[in-house]
Amino acid sequence: MTGSYRGVPSVVYSTGNVYPLRPLSAGGSTEDDAPEPVGEYAQSCLARERIFSHAAHTWDTPVTIFRLNYACELRYGVIADLATQIAAGEPIDVTMPAVNVVWQQDATAWALRSVELAGTPPHILNATGPETVSVRRLATWLAAAMGTEVRFTGTESTDALLSDASHCHDLYGYPTVPMRRVVEMVARWVTEGGRQLGKATKFQQREGKF
Incomplete structure (x- = not known):
């Protein structure tokens, strides 16, 4: 952190991927739960958090750590991934049985407002929607809205990457x-036929291989 930004309240984007998979019956991870990142992506995100936490303590820089999953909009996100697969006639893998999602505009608004929470030590904030929704149900809703059928593959696991926001x-x-x-x-x-960004979330990954 350069001298120009030392002491300036900062919001650090992170991800719910720093948490472990949670049993469906236990609910999502809260901010009080210890990170247990799986895979290089999640580990690198936790490393980013640690760097800013170090800066917060070293230079008294107020920080909010904003753990987001999964933001959705028309061209990107879990829901767009599923809709694109359904439109292409591809089966939906339900091995990752459930997700949390939130509209991108809401996530962005929360991120901007969360600068007011910044502190030393950093304030951690989970950001996602209130529902834990099954992937099978999401795909079923999408197929009905698209006027088509949906096929499934895989068997639902008993745990998933979930956050309590x-x-x-x-x-x-x-x-x-x-x-x-x-x-x-x-x-x-x-x-x-709306344009997609072509950046799959790969939310189905259970071993952190994004």
Whole structure:
């Protein structure tokens, strides 16, 4: 951290991938849970957190660590991934049985507001939607909205990468765009041939190989 930014309140983007897989019956990881990153991507994200935490303590720089998963919009995200696969007639892998998602605009608004939380030691904030939704159900909703059928492959595991963002919702409220509305918008976008960014989330990965 250069001298220009020492002491300046900062929001550090991170990810819920720093947490371990959680049993579906236990709910998502909270900010009080210890990180247990799986794979190089998650490990590198935790390393980023550690660098900024060091800066916070060394130069008294207030920091918020913003752990986001999974942001969705029309061209990117878990829902767009599923809709694109369905449109192509590809089977949906349900081995990763459930996800949390949030509309990108809401996640961005929370990130901007979270600068007010910045502190030393850093304030950790999970950011995602309030629902834990099954991948099978998401795909079923999408297929219905797209007027097509969906096929599945794999068997649902008993755990998933899940985050509890209730602290964020307590501070800033629930997302302004509900998940079912996101599903409808993405389904329509993909059905009408809307452009995709071509950057798959690879949320199905259970061994951290992104």
